[in-house]
Amino acid sequence: MPRKSLPLGPETLGLIEDARIDLLRAALAVRDDDSEPEFDLPEDMPDLEDEDAVHAFREQAIKILSEFDPDELRPTETRSRRIRALASGKGVTSLETIVAQKLDHERAAEFEDQPDPLCRSIWVFLNARETFEDAESFHFARQFRDHRKLYDAFEVDLENAAPLNAASIDETALSDRIKKALELKPAISCTVRALDLPKTDAHPASIMLIVRHGGPLSSVYNHRHDGRRAAIYYRPPNEATLIYTPSLQQIEVCADSPLVRQQVSDTFAEVALNHDISQKPLTWKRYNLTRFRSSLALERPALDGYDISSARVLEAEVRLGHWRRKLLLKVTIDDDIEEVADQYLGARNVFRRAERFSRIGIAVVYSRAGDATERTLNITISGTKSCNLQSHKDPEERSLGFMLLQEWGILSAFRQIDPTDLRAMFAELIKLHDRVEDEVTGQYLRELGLDAQRLIEGGLLERRDRQDVVLIEDCDIDGEGAVKPSEKPGMVRAEGPFGEEAGDVPADDLDKYSINEEWLHETILRLLKPLLTRRGAQQNLDPDLTLLGAMEIGGAEVPLYFARRLNDLKTVERLDLAMRARNQAGVGIVLSASEDMPSHLGPNVVVSLLSNIAPAEEEFAVVRDGLELAFRSNFALARGGATPQVLRSGKQSATVHIPGKDPLNLTGAEQISIFERLVAASKAGSPDVQVKQLMDGLGSRSPQQAFRSKTWESILNVYIAKGEKRGYWRLVTEQSPSVNAPEGKVEEPV
Incomplete structure (x- = not known):
């Protein structure tokens, strides 16, 4: 078999070709999950001195693994990559450094007895997995600065800095404080490991802290063998890595969440450095x-x-x-x-x-x-x-x-924005977070009434470059103009496409800023937390949809979500599909950052945040009574209402309500017309509509063509089905059950 046709990845193939065969077999036999295949490699090892027998074993291993699909081999490829990364270049030094700190004398001697770096890496992976993972963190720690969006650096002003090393850090106390700061549930474990980083030519001696804990509950859909979908819930492992350099009095931290980066750094400064951050906050400089x-x-x-x-x-x-x-x-x-x-x-x-x-x-x-x-x-x-x-x-x-x-x-x-100030600008922050683009101009911020410099200091914005063109709307000039320097301080000069003078423009209006979406998102969620009666169940269901927890209405817990960009029809269609797939959660409330929005998402009532902003003197950012009133008013429609109906919320958006079913969002004139005709026929007592009549005047030849494939799969035989006669369609209601119809690429043409 030519090597280029092998399903094996390059890392697995490299491991098979280079590793000593006894360690190779043990590494390939590792299964981190029951869903991974068993390779059933030969158990009898040939003589390691017999080159022909060793070569035959490697070829047999390649042949056996080649019988599996690339998807089945992916976990093995990942493990091989990790092992080989610590067996070459600076990975060798990283592994040796951590082994010297973490393994006892007997096991360290066994590590040294391995014949080469690759064998040593495999041995540690097999026999001391935690030490191997610590070595991986150490290996990547010095590359923090390349991570950019995942990295922050803080400076701590210590008047009397005491000597500090990894052994002097109380890992248990630090773990407890970090767990409290991150508001982790009691059942979620949090571990802290401290390591000494020796001085190198490029870096002073430092201390590395590895914080591992479970992340927010999440889920994925699993396609089962019977063709049905089932949600698999899991808690992803989160890791924050912190490096403290005493000679620089600098804390560097890498983690997915900006809030985690700040809280882990603050907690480390308080517990390990005995620093009072309430008097001298950590300095975050950009x-x-x-x-x-x-x-x-x-x-x-x-x-x-x-x-x-x-x-x-x-x-x-x-x-x-x-x-x-x-x-x-x-x-x-x-x-x-x-x-x-x-x-x-x-x-x-x-x-x-x-x-x-x-x-x-x-x-x-x-x-x-x-x-x-x-x-x-x-x-x-x-x-x-x-x-x-x-x-x-x-x-x-x-x-x-x-x-x-x-x-x-x-x-x-960095200067933390006071919670009272955040409350005052809550509505503006909602509008900022609802934008599709991740860049804004100074003019947009000025129109919102936001102070760009204050948001930069608070970590919500980062300064970018300046626009080099400006839109000119003048009686004589209409279009894009160039930006030139002006003699007036704080101004730039606009010049038309043919060199015409178009007047001065404030330079600040043309400055561009990037939105720190993660930090802004977490800031908004913190302001919404007082609404919750049950916390700790936050899930990121989609980049534009977050499950916050639950609030109590009428003695019952109601799921509470936060969504943005609901003024975008594609986003609405995607989120509606996701929410209908999780309808077992019951009727909930979706807090919308958008003003133009559907009335429902799946079996959930959508409520505008901007219409329920609390007065400045109130304790909470959102009027709770307004959310409860909207929920009670729209609860019946969330359960399908009393009769089938299509309620429009705009020229291109509407919602179908059918008793006993989750509301279905429609996006586009074709989808709306199709269901309006089906609803009208159902109410008239003649539910079956001929496809020619159903699609009359529309751009599609069948209702299937008006929907995306995933949406169509979710609504077929649930909201729409074939009629009793060929070439007819009907609305699916309790009185008119669906006809089991096969799914074709294109249904009956007009």
């Missing part, structure tokens, strides 16, 4: 390098107590389309870096149109008031979250550096 797109020159700011004689950029690094490709320009303090770039790289060089600056080096020449000594402060900023200032031993010099970065508009320090 560095914005986009200003250097327009100019690499720095003005000399006037700061009390200092005389700044010179401030120059000596080093600039940009990424060229891909993170691994970069261009670095370094000059001396006597050079003008802009002139050097223009002279040797051209007037329209890459630094003037850089997609992203990844490193900026600045030299500041200054003197202190009352001191004639001239000093130099070097500042190096790497990306958005790393700066060398914290490593400066002189606190006054650190303070000066941060003041300069703030003056130049490079530094934004």
Whole structure:
């Protein structure tokens, strides 16, 4: 069999070809789940010195595994990749470092007896799985900065820093506090492991903390052998990895959730460092390098107590389309870096149109008031979250550096937004979160009444670049215009397509910002939590739909959901299908971020959040009585109502209500017309409608063509079915049961 036709992945094949065969067989025999296949490899091992017999064993292993489908081999490929990652390059050092800390003398000696790195990696995977997983976390820990959206760096201001190592950290106490901070249920375990990271050429000595806990309950649909779907509920494993570098007084943390990153960091600072974050909160600093797109020159700011004689950029690094490709320009303090770039790289060089600056080096020449000594402060900023200032031993010099970065508009320090302020801007945050685009302009924020700088400091926004075109709506100019510098401070000049003057525009209006969707989502959910009588069951059912928990109405618990983008018909169709599939939860409430929305999603009442915002003096962000009133008013329709009916909520959206069935959302004029005709026929006492009459004037030839395939599968013989005669369709009601009809690609044409 040619190797290229093998179903085996490259990692599995590499393991089979390179590993010692006794360890190879043991690794391939691992099954982490009962659904994984058993390979039934030969149990009798040939003589390891017999090369022909060893080669035959490897070929037999390849032949046996080749009988399985690629999907069945995927878990083996994943395990092989993990094993091989710790058997080459820096993975070898990572494994050896953790083994030296975690294994006792006897087991460490057995590890050392293995003949090569691959055998050692397999041995640890088989005999010390927790140690293997810790080594994996250590191996990837130094790559945090490449994770970007999953990574944050905090700085902690310790007046009296005590010596700290992994052995001095109370893992149990830290685990209990983290579990409390994350509001984990008692049944969900949380483990903490502390490890010492030795000093390397690139990094000072540090302490690594690995926090593992169960995530929010989630579910997936499993396609069973009988063709039916069944939900499988599971709790995904979550992991947060924290690195504390004592010499920098810096905490770096990587986790999926921004809220988890902040809470784990705060808890570590309180428990392990004895730091009072209520008096001195952790400093979360972000560095914005986009200003250097327009100019690499720095003005000399006037700061009390200092005389700044010179401030120059000596080093600039940009990424060229891909993170691994970069261009670095370094000059001396006597050079003008802009002139050097223009002279040797051209007037329209890459630094003037850089997609992203990844490193900026600045030299500041200054003197202190009352001191004639001239000093130099070097500042190096790497990306958005790393700066060398914290490593400066002189606190006054650190303070000066941060003041300069703030003056130049490079530094934004994190400042938690007060809950009262969040309450006041709740409606605006809802509108921001409901957007389809993940970028907003300064003009949009101004129209909402939001302070961009405050949201940046609170972690809800990140500054991006500035628009280079502007839409001009003038009596003489209509279309896109170019943006040019203006003589007026704080303004830019708009220029028409043929160079026409179109007036000045506020520069802030053209600034672009990216929305930190995860942080904004969790901020909104925190404001909604007071509505809940039962918490801890939060599930992310869809990127646009979250199960919050339950609220009590009339002595019963009602499921409470939060949904956004319900003004988008495709989103409505997708979420309606998902909610009808989980109708066993009963009638619930869906809090909608959108103002244009359907009345129901599956067996759930949809209620507008913006219509139920509480007055500023109220304790909660949402009026609870308004939600209860909407729920009671629409409860009957959520159960199907008294008679079949189609209720329109817009030109392109409507809902079908049939007694005893979950409401069905319709999107598009064709779907609405089809069900209006079926409902009218059912009420008239002649439920069967000929397909020609049903599709008259519509763009489709059969009702199936008006629906997406998944939606059609979910409604066929549930809401719509073939009539008693061929070529007829009917509405499925309790009085008119469906006719079991086979599903075809296209039903009877007109």
